[in-house]
Amino acid sequence: MASPNHPPAAATDAVLVKSVEMPKEAQKVEELDFNKFKGRPITAEDLYNGMKHMGFQATSVGEAIRIINDMRAWRDPETGEKTTIFLGYTSNMISSGLRGIFRWLVEHKHVSAIVSTAGGIEEDFIKCLGDTYLSSFSANGADLRKKGLNRIGNLVVPNDNYCAFEDWVVPILDKMLEEQEASKGTENEINWTPSKVIHRLGKEINDARSVYYWAYKNDIPVFCPALTDGSLGDMLYFHTFKTSPQQLKIDIVEDIRRINTMAVRAKRAGMIILGGGVIKHHIANACLMRNGAESAVYINTAQEFDGSDAGARPEEAISWGKIKLDGDHVKVYVEATTCFPLIVANTFAKDA
Structure with missing residues (x-):
């Protein structure tokens, strides 16, 4: 019988479960402290560094920035060729003010092809x-x-x-x-x-x-x-x-040959896809022709429970061979106008 001066042992055992020791490399959650910026303007890089270990979708945005910067930095050791970057976006993105960001990316040759x-x-x-x-x-x-x-x-x-x-x-x-x-x-x-x-x-x-x-x-x-x-x-x-x-x-057949050939000949392939539907699958399927892209960033709010390609996570693309088995990937569950300006500011536009 439990003592009236002590909680039941079963309750104590259930609540006070002993934790395993966290590995040394485990990343701690970090907090964005605006006190650190007192006396100077806050930059896009400050926000990225303050958000990337915050958790939830802030960390996913941070992963997208890291992956895209890796796409940008890579060079083929023999030829010096860069990552072939496929950019995809749906029509509503052009209707919005994101159009100006897409224009800037194309103007400065930051992407290889658009869908x-x-x-x-x-x-x-x-x-x-x-x-x-x-x-x-x-x-x-x-x-x-x-x-x-x-x-x-x-x-x-x-x-x-x-x-x-x-x-x-x-x-x-x-x-x-x-x-x-x-x-x-x-x-x-x-x-x-x-x-x-x-x-x-x-x-x-x-x-x-x-x-x-x-x-x-x-x-x-x-x-x-x-x-x-x-x-x-x-x-x-x-x-x-x-x-x-x-x-x-x-003729649509000549174009499918053209985009698939671009993917096959790429020394390294990266996908940046805003939204879902035909644009998402068209890029991913082109990368299937080379047994998968090395890098993939998905930005959309679609869910996977209905089996749609729009909501499918990168792991599903790996099963089809659209992303390589060891490919670097992230899905950001954020409406693109909210996060893509911050992502571009910390990647392609960082050295502008």
């Missing part, structure tokens, strides 16, 4: 023709529709911007079709692909605010396997009625 969705292509050009505005996630859809405003999360895009896009892009499609037809049967027969279309549009926009203007200038390929899934698809659809029976042909 995006149709919206991630057209919204870049549309922003050169008209502005996107802040709104609210709870803005009434019916009211916006009556006003000709299209909502993307808590942003709105006036529908006039898409009309301006049509006025700009259709004459270019006309010219591309003319060049395609004129080249038939010649040695230089034109075979348009999504990446060639984007390259051409980047040239035609001739606007330094555009991501794809800089991709054109720096000859960085931009892949979009779902090019028709957006306003560009609408324009291509309308264009078929205008030009019938002639039709612009866009």
